[in-house]
Amino acid sequence: MTKKTSEGADVTARPTxxxxxxxxxxxxxxxSRVVSGKAGVSLAKRNAVERAIAELGYSRNDFAHxxxxxxxxxxxxxxxxxxxxxxxxxxGAIESRAQERDxxxxxxxxxxDAAESERVLKRMLSRRLDGLIVVAHEESDVAFLAxxxxxxTPIVFVDxxxxxxxxxxxxxxxxxxxxxxxxxxVRAGHRSIACIAHTVGRYTSEQRQIGFRAGVRQxxxxxxxxxxxxxxxxxxxxxxxxxxxxxxxxxxxxxxxxNSRTTKAVLGxxxxxxxxxxxxxxxxxxxxxxxxxxxxxxxQDPWASGEAAAELLFERIAGRGGPERRVVLGTRLITRGSxxxxxx
Amino acid sequence: MTKKTSEGADVTARPTxxxxxxxxxxxxxxxSRVVSGKAGVSLAKRNAVERAIAELGYSRNDFAHxxxxxxxxxxxxxxxxxxxxxxxxxxGAIESRAQERDxxxxxxxxxxDAAESERVLKRMLSRRLDGLIVVAHEESDVAFLAxxxxxxTPIVFVDxxxxxxxxxxxxxxxxxxxxxxxxxxVRAGHRSIACIAHTVGRYTSEQRQIGFRAGVRQxxxxxxxxxxxxxxxxxxxxxxxxxxxxxxxxxxxxxxxxNSRTTKAVLGxxxxxxxxxxxxxxxxxxxxxxxxxxxxxxxQDPWASGEAAAELLFERIAGRGGPERRVVLGTRLITRGSxxxxxx
DNA sequence: TTGTAGGCGTTATCAA
DNA sequence: TTGATAACGCCTACAA
Numbered sequence: 001m002t003k004k005t006s007e008g009a010d011v012t013a014r015p016t017x018x019x020x021x022x023x024x025x026x027x028x029x030x031x032s033r034v035v036s037g038k039a040g041v042s043l044a045k046r047n048a049v050e051r052a053i054a055e056l057g058y059s060r061n062d063f064a065h066x067x068x069x070x071x072x073x074x075x076x077x078x079x080x081x082x083x084x085x086x087x088x089x090x091x092g093a094i095e096s097r098a099q100e101r102d103x104x105x106x107x108x109x110x111x112x113d114a115a116e117s118e119r120v121l122k123r124m125l126s127r128r129l130d131g132l133i134v135v136a137h138e139e140s141d142v143a144f145l146a147x148x149x150x151x152x153t154p155i156v157f158v159d160x161x162x163x164x165x166x167x168x169x170x171x172x173x174x175x176x177x178x179x180x181x182x183x184x185x186v187r188a189g190h191r192s193i194a195c196i197a198h199t200v201g202r203y204t205s206e207q208r209q210i211g212f213r214a215g216v217r218q219x220x221x222x223x224x225x226x227x228x229x230x231x232x233x234x235x236x237x238x239x240x241x242x243x244x245x246x247x248x249x250x251x252x253x254x255x256x257x258x259n260s261r262t263t264k265a266v267l268g269x270x271x272x273x274x275x276x277x278x279x280x281x282x283x284x285x286x287x288x289x290x291x292x293x294x295x296x297x298x299x300q301d302p303w304a305s306g307e308a309a310a311e312l313l314f315e316r317i318a319g320r321g322g323p324e325r326r327v328v329l330g331t332r333l334i335t336r337g338s339x340x341x342x343x344x
Numbered sequence: 345m346t347k348k349t350s351e352g353a354d355v356t357a358r359p360t361x362x363x364x365x366x367x368x369x370x371x372x373x374x375x376s377r378v379v380s381g382k383a384g385v386s387l388a389k390r391n392a393v394e395r396a397i398a399e400l401g402y403s404r405n406d407f408a409h410x411x412x413x414x415x416x417x418x419x420x421x422x423x424x425x426x427x428x429x430x431x432x433x434x435x436g437a438i439e440s441r442a443q444e445r446d447x448x449x450x451x452x453x454x455x456x457d458a459a460e461s462e463r464v465l466k467r468m469l470s471r472r473l474d475g476l477i478v479v480a481h482e483e484s485d486v487a488f489l490a491x492x493x494x495x496x497t498p499i500v501f502v503d504x505x506x507x508x509x510x511x512x513x514x515x516x517x518x519x520x521x522x523x524x525x526x527x528x529x530v531r532a533g534h535r536s537i538a539c540i541a542h543t544v545g546r547y548t549s550e551q552r553q554i555g556f557r558a559g560v561r562q563x564x565x566x567x568x569x570x571x572x573x574x575x576x577x578x579x580x581x582x583x584x585x586x587x588x589x590x591x592x593x594x595x596x597x598x599x600x601x602x603n604s605r606t607t608k609a610v611l612g613x614x615x616x617x618x619x620x621x622x623x624x625x626x627x628x629x630x631x632x633x634x635x636x637x638x639x640x641x642x643x644q645d646p647w648a649s650g651e652a653a654a655e656l657l658f659e660r661i662a663g664r665g666g667p668e669r670r671v672v673l674g675t676r677l678i679t680r681g682s683x684x685x686x687x688x
Numbered sequence: 689t690t691g692t693a694g695g696c697g698t699t700a701t702c703a704a
Numbered sequence: 705t706t707g708a709t710a711a712c713g714c715c716t717a718c719a720a
Contacts, residue, residue, distance in 0.1 A: 057491055067411050084432075106418075287611075291634060
């Protein structure tokens, strides 16, 4: 149980089943049976083994176990940015579900770079994970993952369907949510509504733009292209965008933002400029209710998305075959004030 | 390369080095050399192997690799709640650093339960991780981890030093930060300042209470125990606490909160009650600058903590011996308005 | 430069 | 009920 390092120092190596077997004076397979909780071991030997395990501080080497059994009891989650509140909620939900099944969760950020994203995904796959949950980077072609489900690694996509690949997916009803926002603003009396869309995160942003325009049409308002602007989610860019919008002949009296990062940036810009248009943002966010005025949002529930994705994945892991499943979660209008402001 | 499942269905099993070697008509070790990027392979064979790898869609089995080499190239991170913004930032930083070194990150929530926490930690350890970063649950006795560093798994604690165990640790200067908050409030003219402390998260909360009292003493103010209250971070509890504080003979004109969750809850309570005391909160948080008035905070940088912990861990993994290291990060007063309000 | 033969720690098979 | 033995897929001497 002790080994020499290359430097010649003695280190206490981890005990193996061998050590336990020797210590307990039983055979190797008896130890294995005890460790794996299998039946067919006499109480006496079982006790002896358990004592040896405690005395030696033995714990099973998962790698050897996995090599032998084929299952790592681990799933992987890849998102663009772990620290984003939306994704951290998603991860939290997945991890929570995974823990119920005694699965471990490997996480990785793919960043905003497609190449990096591919590298990370490949790295995860060499882990022989039981399954993978992926929020794909917009532009990344994930077609190279096509062979995975067949090779035994089920994959579930969240938030955005993968490009060039059929797979289980969990998304929200972006179009309907955006249209709901417009309807609410129209109800408050607005006739000129702008859509401030996030340029990165193309898929969801596009869907929400489509929903926005559908909402505008349904309300019988003119479809004015100049009222839809795309911005980076920085305050400067939003100030610029708002300035242009407000200098229009028929300026907007209300704003719709396509995700929470944009909403926050726009709120910052509004404060800087001292303007107070009505506002509804896609995505709920912490403290939305403590803003002045409180911010009305189209809430999607990242925790629910995570749970749905985990469930889908667990079913696949358990062997569910059949066609890809597509879970579409609803959104919820949370009325708080900013969306009920009448036109100035 | 194909196997029968127990159901008798043919599945495409993953190719192994064997398959690649056969396909490329070379020896097993040649494949190994190519995969490991080692020198000493002729260009012709290297090309042949690479073609075979591409055609077969081979990727190395990390478990076998790890079993053989002993390093999993994976570190673990255990926090109490992944979805908490503070921890998700921490994880983001660690993951970012880990990716630079081609390490993967396993994350787990330990929850608020000591038993669960121990279970999770043990689970991680059986993974033979290269290292572990832990935000220990307050009450959890992590003494059972004592043998780990010796056994080859370095551990770094963050946010709170471990109970019953010496180890590398990254913390912030909680006392000084809290005292800074008091000083700032005193500067604005306050003579009666309350401390609203989070009951859970005992260590940091206690340190910050100590700092608070030190600040009060240093300002020459009386040490009034009734001005220090402990609450759960729910709005109801905060309303209750504020009500009591404000019904004191000499009620506080300013508040200090010991962490961001409490700050947010207190802000909610303040809005409900329609009161507007001065306020400084420990921990910065998103949108603090967009509140009305903007919230002054004692900022600690979770990203920096994560990076510091990662560095400490990497050094240990690289073989640094010697005594435990203790990194104490500073805090930063971010003046925004709520802490500069004069007494009403 | 290439290939062959162990062995990493575990589990499954089989015989005792 | 038990224990020896052969894989799992890979890496590392060592030999050719």
